[in-house]
Amino acid sequence: MSENRTTDEGRRQFLGGTLALGGIAVAPGVFLVNVAGAKPADQPVTDKVRWGLLVDTTRCADGCDACVRACQEENGWGGPDSNEVKSSDEQKAQWIRKVHLRNKQTGSTHSLPLMCQHCEHPPCADVCPTGASFRRADGIVLVDKHTCIGCRYCMMACPYKARSFIHEELHGQKVNAPRGKGTVESCTFCVHRVDNDREPACVEACAAEGRRALIFGDMKDPDSEISQRLKRLGVRQLRADLGLNPGVHYEGV
Amino acid sequence: MARFSALTGRTAALAAVLALLSAPVLAGAPKPEIPRGKGDQCVEPTEVMRRHHMNFILHQRDETMHRGIRTKKHSLAECINCHVPKAEDPARQVHADSPKHFCSSCHTYTAVTIDCFGCHSDVPQETGVAKEDLVVPVHGSAPALDLEQEAARMVQAGGKAE
Amino acid sequence: MTKYDTFREVEGSKGFWTVFALFAAMVAVGLGAAWYMEHQGHWVTGMNNQIVWGTPHVFAVFLIVAASGALNVASIASVFGRVPYKPLARLSGLLAIALLVGGLAVLVLDLGRPDRLIVAMTYYNFKSIFAWNIFLYTGFMAIVGFYLWTMLDFRMRGYNKAAGMFAFIWRLVLTTGTGSIFGFLVARELYDSALMAPMFITMSFSFGLAIFLLVLLGLYHGTGRPVGDKILVRMKNLLGIFVAAVLYFVVVFHLTNLYAAEHWGAERFALLDGDIYTRLFWWVVVGLGSIVPLVLLFHPALGRRRSSIVVASILVIIGGLAQMYVVIIGGQAYPLNIFPGMEVSSSFYDGVVADYAPSLPEVLLGLGGVGIALAAVMLGVRVLRFLPDSLEDAQVDPHHSRTETGEAEAQPAG
Numbered sequence: 001m002s003e004n005r006t007t008d009e010g011r012r013q014f015l016g017g018t019l020a021l022g023g024i025a026v027a028p029g030v031f032l033v034n035v036a037g038a039k040p041a042d043q044p045v046t047d048k049v050r051w052g053l054l055v056d057t058t059r060c061a062d063g064c065d066a067c068v069r070a071c072q073e074e075n076g077w078g079g080p081d082s083n084e085v086k087s088s089d090e091q092k093a094q095w096i097r098k099v100h101l102r103n104k105q106t107g108s109t110h111s112l113p114l115m116c117q118h119c120e121h122p123p124c125a126d127v128c129p130t131g132a133s134f135r136r137a138d139g140i141v142l143v144d145k146h147t148c149i150g151c152r153y154c155m156m157a158c159p160y161k162a163r164s165f166i167h168e169e170l171h172g173q174k175v176n177a178p179r180g181k182g183t184v185e186s187c188t189f190c191v192h193r194v195d196n197d198r199e200p201a202c203v204e205a206c207a208a209e210g211r212r213a214l215i216f217g218d219m220k221d222p223d224s225e226i227s228q229r230l231k232r233l234g235v236r237q238l239r240a241d242l243g244l245n246p247g248v249h250y251e252g253v
Numbered sequence: 254m255a256r257f258s259a260l261t262g263r264t265a266a267l268a269a270v271l272a273l274l275s276a277p278v279l280a281g282a283p284k285p286e287i288p289r290g291k292g293d294q295c296v297e298p299t300e301v302m303r304r305h306h307m308n309f310i311l312h313q314r315d316e317t318m319h320r321g322i323r324t325k326k327h328s329l330a331e332c333i334n335c336h337v338p339k340a341e342d343p344a345r346q347v348h349a350d351s352p353k354h355f356c357s358s359c360h361t362y363t364a365v366t367i368d369c370f371g372c373h374s375d376v377p378q379e380t381g382v383a384k385e386d387l388v389v390p391v392h393g394s395a396p397a398l399d400l401e402q403e404a405a406r407m408v409q410a411g412g413k414a415e
Numbered sequence: 416m417t418k419y420d421t422f423r424e425v426e427g428s429k430g431f432w433t434v435f436a437l438f439a440a441m442v443a444v445g446l447g448a449a450w451y452m453e454h455q456g457h458w459v460t461g462m463n464n465q466i467v468w469g470t471p472h473v474f475a476v477f478l479i480v481a482a483s484g485a486l487n488v489a490s491i492a493s494v495f496g497r498v499p500y501k502p503l504a505r506l507s508g509l510l511a512i513a514l515l516v517g518g519l520a521v522l523v524l525d526l527g528r529p530d531r532l533i534v535a536m537t538y539y540n541f542k543s544i545f546a547w548n549i550f551l552y553t554g555f556m557a558i559v560g561f562y563l564w565t566m567l568d569f570r571m572r573g574y575n576k577a578a579g580m581f582a583f584i585w586r587l588v589l590t591t592g593t594g595s596i597f598g599f600l601v602a603r604e605l606y607d608s609a610l611m612a613p614m615f616i617t618m619s620f621s622f623g624l625a626i627f628l629l630v631l632l633g634l635y636h637g638t639g640r641p642v643g644d645k646i647l648v649r650m651k652n653l654l655g656i657f658v659a660a661v662l663y664f665v666v667v668f669h670l671t672n673l674y675a676a677e678h679w680g681a682e683r684f685a686l687l688d689g690d691i692y693t694r695l696f697w698w699v700v701v702g703l704g705s706i707v708p709l710v711l712l713f714h715p716a717l718g719r720r721r722s723s724i725v726v727a728s729i730l731v732i733i734g735g736l737a738q739m740y741v742v743i744i745g746g747q748a749y750p751l752n753i754f755p756g757m758e759v760s761s762s763f764y765d766g767v768v769a770d771y772a773p774s775l776p777e778v779l780l781g782l783g784g785v786g787i788a789l790a791a792v793m794l795g796v797r798v799l800r801f802l803p804d805s806l807e808d809a810q811v812d813p814h815h816s817r818t819e820t821g822e823a824e825a826q827p828a829g
Contacts, residue, residue: 044320086456090463090770097763101754114753114761123602129545130538136321144318145372149535150527152467153545159602161751161763164464165527168456171348173374175330180372181456182527192380195321238753242601253754 039195050139050247051189052219053203054229055112057252059213062100062111067214070205071096071115074190076174086168093164093179095187096202101253110253113202113214115187116141116162117238117246124154124163133184139219139247140189150182159239162186189216219247285358290336296326310369329369334377349375420502420810422800425638431797434637438790445783448776449524457527460777465769466747471525473739474781477622478518478788479552479593480615481735483586484623486511486559488650490586493562493579499646499811502803503631504579508563509795510627510788511586512556517788519552521780544595551589558582567799590616597742604681605746610671614664618735621657624650625731628724630792634802643808644721651724655712658731662705665738677755684749684768685741692745695737704734744771 039045072079077093084092096115102108118141124133125141132147133154143154143163155163163186166179173179176192190200198204203214217226229235235251237244295302297309313327325331336355340346347353349370352361356375360367369375425431452459462469488507492500523529539546562578565571594615597606628650635642669686672678687693708727710717717723748769753759759766796802803810 039321041323041325044316044322086458088458088463090465090764091458093464094763097761097765099754099759099761099765102758104756104758110757114763114765123600125540126542127545127599128540129543129549130535131540132538134319136319138321142318146314146318147531147534147538148528149531151545152527153543153596155464155467156747157600157602159751160753161465161765165457165467167458167463169371173372175333175374175378175380178372178374182453183372184527191321192323195323239602 039197041195045136045138045195047137047139048220050219051118051194052139052217052226052230052247052249053118053189053200054215054226054235055248055250056213056215056229057110057112057250059211060110060112061211062109064111064209064211065098066205066209066211067113067202068096068098070201071187074174074193074201075177075179075188076172077177077179083170083172084166084168091165091167093166093185095164095185112250112253114160114162114238115202115248116189117160117244117248118187118189119247120245122244123157123159123242127153127157129153136191140191140194141186142188142191143184143186145178145180145183145185148183150184152184154184158186159242159244282362285362286353287358288336288338288353288355290355292335295335296331329373330378330380333375337376339377346376421804422502422505422802423804424798424800425634425793425796425802427797430637431793435790435793438786438793441786442783442790445521445780445786446524448779448783449529452525452776452780453529459774461772461774462777463769463771465764466744466771468743468747469771470740470773470777471521471780471784472743473736474784475518475521475525476593476743477736477739478514478521478784480590480619480739481622481626482511482514482518482619483555483590483593484619484621485514485627486582486586487620487623488627489562490579490583493576494583499649502806502811503627503646505563505566505801506631506634506792506796507627508559508566508582509801510630510792511623512559512563513788513791513795514623514626515552515555516791517784517786520787521784524780524783525777544592544599548589548592548596551585551592555582555585555589558585567801586619587616590619597746602751603746603749604678604752605685605742605749608668608671610664610668614661614668617657617660617664618738621654621661621731622735624654624657625728625735628654628728629732630789632721632725634796635806638802640802640805642806643811645808646806646811647721647724648719651712651718651727654724654727654731655709658705658708658712661738662701662709665700665705680752681749685745689745689748689768692741692748696741696745699737700734700741703730704737708734747771 069079071077075095076083077095078084082092096113099112099114101110101112103110118135118139120135120139122133122135122141125131125135128134129151130147130149132144132149133141134144135141150165152165155161155165163184165184166181169181170179177188179185190198190202193200199216200214203216206212206214215226215229217224219227219230221227229251230249232251235249236253237246237249297305302309309327310329313322313324313329316322316324317328337347349357349367352358354375356367356369460469486507488500489504489511491497492504492507523532526532535549539549541547558578559582562575562582565573565575565578591612594612597603598608598611600606628647632642634640669682672682685692685696689696708730711723711727711730712718714723748771750759750764750766750768753765
């Protein structure tokens, strides 16, 4: 029995390896994104990478909420068939929202998406008594819902009101986004996608709309698009005065 | 003598009560009907799994959450994919609240409450990311390989890729 | 000191057990409310993603703050050596533990996952003041427990002064920790202040003593044991000083904020157009909870009446609860200022004052905590010797003489 298993495993590994190589050879025009940077499933994340998001508000349109709908679809919250049926509107979770701004002096208006800012010094992680709210080595701030006791102190501490609490029993959760009653949650930068070298759903959706207002990438990679864009004038962080060094940057507001 | 008969009387009564209460246990509570999973073998031997599945799950959850390790072998989603059959008709899908669900079948029998499905999906779903393990696509550029085809070939050749 | 105090258990009379049953019923209802909230989820409460801490936290923080203050009387006896307070030290310790247990029970039962309390006690993030509070609170119970042991057990009396000093310092750290829960939140304009910790300490003195006075008078009146005016006058004056101290901190807090242009919006909300929060602040916190008690306690004629002490204590407690409501809930209701200089709106209630109304399960849970505290005190004085037989003037201060204090001291209970 075990002999067969070893043979099977050997076969799998051989095929896997061949396929990977074959992929490079067989499919022209598809190239692996920085082979050294792409993380294999069995390797831990490191701080050699810091994920960041740039929101170009000049390209963000007032009536568009593609990012919100994509997040809802990807992570299984909100929308018309939300699984939060008993919660009031003020109690329903929102991982990302469109915020409409109007300058009091000039009257000019902006619109931008606001989500967890994935701070370098997250106050939510500082105040969490059990350490459930934490910052991963690669900069993504997450809630470990196995350890979350639902005290909501992180929600008090967040300067961006990025977090939501689940007020009722849920069913039909997405496999990539476990969510449950009595725990706190927020935008995860679609960590399940990022770990598989894809972009967050909101970023993909914005690109699909043709706006490309959301740019995602590794801020520690000097050649990445986001690193280049962050050098531009007029790019700033929200509540930068708090010294949290968020991973999300906004341009044009 | 009277005291002795009182004692036997009380003992008899106690024995009767105990017998009544233990009848269901002695008769044997219905053994769980454990649904059969896909394939011919689990990722670990059955005896190992019986004794240690909670340890594998606990270890994997911390590895995934904190270190971003998403290996398939002890992934909860992969357990579900094999062990919980997806019903054709969504209305007839077995969920964790039913003793027919793979996890609940044993856990109902042993009366050990599990917390997993308060948050986790208890039925198989496409993760949408698994196939990308094979070839790494570039951000927002040309389309990737036909991964369906490649995955099907892998499965045919001898099981899931690591 | 030639007179020794006699401590005696309270008799279990019909009246005693009736009152106890009332508190026990409050506890039962509170537990039922907690079960309902946990089973259904928090959708049954008035709390939401904007106001995440509601009425249970108002009660819980009030009880916890009062708990540390209730120990004050014992500290005055053991640490500062004031003889007239010594007979009261045991009750003070008992009340402190009881109030803390009541407050903690409410806090724990309101958690989203109260079944994970064991996780909270095994996984620690020591950057969090909450994690420290777990040790500060449980440590408090252990230390005050030991302190009570030095008072109840004659053989342990040698450790009394050290235990008293340790307990005193511990509770200052504990209350600082409780105030810092809010003071550390830089994101919220109405919390981010170093004044939170000392303000909470003075509030603890005030609320704790008010509750102690009411419990003392209630127990002595109910059991027919005598209480002299001398000890009451001392305590009522002390209460007045504490109420004034709290008012001082509140004034300084708002005046400081008013000086800074960046805080005008928040201050306007708190003091002027914050609707229920403004009304509660001026009418209840400042008016009923501070000024009226000050008048009642320090007025030359009114201050001599026992009824004044009772009414003042009740008003201080009501004012204290209102203060917790304004601080905890009002502080959350005011919107975060993420985009200075901009008018903000969104689907997630950005830029607007958040809505909140206390729901029945929350109120019942909070009252359940009060029930736990009071039931525990009643049980304690019934089972162990916490209550002195007599608090008559001659008993309390053997050096007391009638001529020294004058005619006013001899006033009958009013």
